[in-house]
Amino acid sequence: MTRFTADVYQNEFLALGATDVDAVVTVTATDATPVAVAAPTAAAEIVIVDASGSMVSPFGKLKAAKQATAAAIDAIRDGVAFGVISGTEEARAVFPLDGTLAPASDHTRARAKAAVANILPSGGTAIGTWLTLAHRLFEGTPAGLRHAVLLTDGQNQHETVEELEQALAECQGHFQCDCRGVGTDWEVAELRRIASTLLGSVDIIARPEDMVADFQATIERAMARGTPDVALRLWTPQGAKLGFVKQVAPAIQDLTDRAVPVDALSADFPTGAWGNESRDYHVNVRVAAREVGDEVLAGRLSLVVDGRLVTQALIRAVWTDEPGLSTRISREVAHYTGQAELAEVIQEGLEARRAGDERAATFKLGRAVQLATAGGNDGTLKLLRRVVEIDDPQSGTVRLSGTVDEVDEMSLDTRSTKTVRVHDTGP
Amino acid sequence: MTGDVALRCPACGAPVLVDDNFCEACGTAVLAPAKRVAARRVEVDLAVAAAVSEQGRSHSRNEDAFHIERVGAEGVVVVVCDGISSSSSGDAAARAAAAAAAAVLVAAVGNGGDLAAATGAAVLAARAAVQHVPATRRAALALPSCTLVSAAWRDGMLVVGWVGDSRAYWLGADEARQLTVDDSWAAEQVAEGRLSAEEAFADRRAHAITRWVGADSVDAPQVTTLAPSQAGRLVLCTDGLWNTAPAPGELVALVAGLDANATPASVAHHLADAAMAAGSRDDVTVAVIDIEGGEGAQP
Numbered sequence: 014m015t016r017f018t019a020d021v022y023q024n025e026f027l028a029l030g031a032t033d034v035d036a037v038v039t040v041t042a043t044d045a046t047p048v049a050v051a052a053p054t055a056a057a058e059i060v061i062v063d064a065s066g067s068m069v070s071p072f073g074k075l076k077a078a079k080q081a082t083a084a085a086i087d088a089i090r091d092g093v094a095f096g097v098i099s100g101t102e103e104a105r106a107v108f109p110l111d112g113t114l115a116p117a118s119d120h121t122r123a124r125a126k127a128a129v130a131n132i133l134p135s136g137g138t139a140i141g142t143w144l145t146l147a148h149r150l151f152e153g154t155p156a157g158l159r160h161a162v163l164l165t166d167g168q169n170q171h172e173t174v175e176e177l178e179q180a181l182a183e184c185q186g187h188f189q190c191d192c193r194g195v196g197t198d199w200e201v202a203e204l205r206r207i208a209s210t211l212l213g214s215v216d217i218i219a220r221p222e223d224m225v226a227d228f229q230a231t232i233e234r235a236m237a238r239g240t241p242d243v244a245l246r247l248w249t250p251q252g253a254k255l256g257f258v259k260q261v262a263p264a265i266q267d268l269t270d271r272a273v274p275v276d277a278l279s280a281d282f283p284t285g286a287w288g289n290e291s292r293d294y295h296v297n298v299r300v301a302a303r304e305v306g307d308e309v310l311a312g313r314l315s316l317v318v319d320g321r322l323v324t325q326a327l328i329r330a331v332w333t334d335e336p337g338l339s340t341r342i343s344r345e346v347a348h349y350t351g352q353a354e355l356a357e358v359i360q361e362g363l364e365a366r367r368a369g370d371e372r373a374a375t376f377k378l379g380r381a382v383q384l385a386t387a388g389g390n391d392g393t394l395k396l397l398r399r400v401v402e403i404d405d406p407q408s409g410t411v412r413l414s415g416t417v418d419e420v421d422e423m424s425l426d427t428r429s430t431k432t433v434r435v436h437d438t439g440p
Numbered sequence: 441m442t443g444d445v446a447l448r449c450p451a452c453g454a455p456v457l458v459d460d461n462f463c464e465a466c467g468t469a470v471l472a473p474a475k476r477v478a479a480r481r482v483e484v485d486l487a488v489a490a491a492v493s494e495q496g497r498s499h500s501r502n503e504d505a506f507h508i509e510r511v512g513a514e515g516v517v518v519v520v521c522d523g524i525s526s527s528s529s530g531d532a533a534a535r536a537a538a539a540a541a542a543a544v545l546v547a548a549v550g551n552g553g554d555l556a557a558a559t560g561a562a563v564l565a566a567r568a569a570v571q572h573v574p575a576t577r578r579a580a581l582a583l584p585s586c587t588l589v590s591a592a593w594r595d596g597m598l599v600v601g602w603v604g605d606s607r608a609y610w611l612g613a614d615e616a617r618q619l620t621v622d623d624s625w626a627a628e629q630v631a632e633g634r635l636s637a638e639e640a641f642a643d644r645r646a647h648a649i650t651r652w653v654g655a656d657s658v659d660a661p662q663v664t665t666l667a668p669s670q671a672g673r674l675v676l677c678t679d680g681l682w683n684t685a686p687a688p689g690e691l692v693a694l695v696a697g698l699d700a701n702a703t704p705a706s707v708a709h710h711l712a713d714a715a716m717a718a719g720s721r722d723d724v725t726v727a728v729i730d731i732e733g734g735e736g737a738q739p
Contacts (some may be wrong), residue, residue: 105532110543131484133493133504133506135501
């Protein structure tokens with residue numbers, strides 16, 4: 014049985030008249046036995062591979078995608094229900110053929126890999142139809158842990174934004190989906206939207222030869238999850254207003270809009286399946302100001318596992334007239350505020366660069382360099398160096414690079430939401 | 441951002457765009473097959489068997505489909521289908537039929553089942569799968585349908601089945617022959633003695649097929665069985681290939697230049713190249729299986 018703990022980091026002291034309460038809550042899961050090991054039939058996996066005509070070129074992309082899909086299939090544990098979908102402007106179940114999912118075995122894995130080898134790319138890209146088919150296939154299984162991995166090389170050109178949104182709305186909460194873009198013709202914002210709605214990650218696979226390792230790792234991570242369905246439950250006092258709930262590590266994901274009301278004062282925020290891992294959340298609540306010395310509970314964060322509340326963390330507010338107490342900012346809150354701004358300025362900076370607004374791009378990306386330096390985001394800094402020439406990292410003085418490899422730009426964009434954890438950054 | 445440059449002009453080295461026939465710099469005609477290898481051809485290479493499929497210049501989508509699979513140490517299953525252009529969703533029909541038929545044949549090869557019976561069952565499965573293909577595109581056209589040619593190889597026994605005009609050829613060391621008889625207007629005229637082959641194929645109705653896999657066609661394939669005594673190659677193809685080289689001897693001539701030990705993949709690519717070079721505008725699909733000769737068996 015997975016055990017969850019929650020730790021709160023905050024400065025609970027507010028100046029007189031202040032209303033904003035910020036806290037970082039670290040949630041840690043331990044002792045998870047992977048569902049795929051404990052009860053394979055409780056897990057289902059679907060691999061969705063782009064089979065649009067563009068996969069044929071450049072020569073080798075398709076072959077690499079097929080190899081990656083085969084590696085993913087090999088990573089599915091015995092007994093787990095699985096299937097493979099090939100996607101064009103419509104979706105097709107290439108394995109099994111009968112509209113179900115098959116229990117994984119040496120025989121079914123071999124059949125699935127043969128089917129994948131024979132995929133002939135043709136036609137366009139309508140990702141909503143792929144997700145809709147995956148949803149339908151998942152609905153036919155009793156499995157509680159439902160995970161898909163989606164590989165695409167292109168933009169969603171053969172359906173409208175509304176069609177995709179409708180498909181996403183229908184799939185949301187029914188399965189998780191990690192998205193991977195290969196090459197540079199896909200749209201980062203589009204895949205990010207799909208992945209974040211379906212509680213998955215998004216990443217670029219810059220080189221086709223890296224697909225195998227990535228797909229394998231993605232499936233293995235999914236298979237290692239021990240608790241299929243976990244939600245954060247946040248209680249806030251009457252009259253309080255929720256500012257935001259954001260996952261801030263391992264990657265930034267705003268959960269605010271996902272709130273499912275439980276009662277007048279509580280809402281659930283789905284977080285998907287958990288393995289042995291730790292995630293940080295930043296909660297911002299606005300409460301009514303009180304008198305000096307008053308203390309209120311500004312929020313109570315608990316976890317809902319299988320419909321039961323398992324742990325809780327208290328977010329407090331105490332009003333003080335001692336500036337020495339109220340002006341101190343929690344190190345955790347400060348760190349993740351910086352991390353969130355970092356992701357934002359990278360995305361805005363790249364957007365400005367694409368739009369030809371060099372001034373805005375230089376300013377935003379300069380700020381990104383400054384934040385990444387302060388936050389210890391070495392990986393992000395490395396990616397930033399491929400887009401800008403850095404004169405002074407501390408002050409964020411940069412010049413835009415003349416020529417930028419598209420892969421580098423997309424890698425920076427895709428990975429802008431990856432954060433470093435506050436407790437790993439220093440003593 | 442650069443465009444999708446697939447290759448460079450052989451004469452001057454300037455980049456040539458994928459969909460152009462001529463070099464933008466010097467006007468040199470760029471070899472079509474080499475260009476399309478990069479842009480439109482798909483291959484599956486299983487060493488003892490291989491298949492390639494290339495979308496035709498006049499098609500917006502590849503309406504051919506295939507499925508090749510090894511079964512155990514020795515067995516091989518190949519299915520090639522050609523979606524019928526006048527039907528709606530011919531491409532989807534071909535893909536569905538190839539996958540469904542292959543599933544039945546793979547099971548039979550794997551569990552020792554009767555391959556001729558399985559070939560009949562495979563066509564039934566293909567037909568059922570095609571019936572589930574929605575006729576969404578251009579709904580006014582005929583129901584989704586396709587041709588099908590299959591080969592199942594196990595223990596020195598080769599069973600070939602077909603519906604329509606996709607073909608199988610045996611290219612042996614001493615003899616080459618066509619194993620299939622087209623379900624087509626021309627083939628029927630010849631079979632019934634009404635016209636000579638030359639007259640029949642000159643008619644504009646020549647290629648109209650008389651049987652197909654779909655909701656509105658017959659259920660049973662034609663089936664032929666052989667037990668090759670000598671090593672050879674089995675070639676399965678759609679009319680995109682055989683329209684340019686219909687006689688078995690012509691196919692033999694096309695691969696004569698290749699090394700005797702050429703792999704199935706290189707033979708398949710070579711035949712597809714030849715079809716493209718001969719001006720085929722149709723989708724071309726070629727599957728090749730290397731067959732070891734059996735001991736004492738008769739062809």
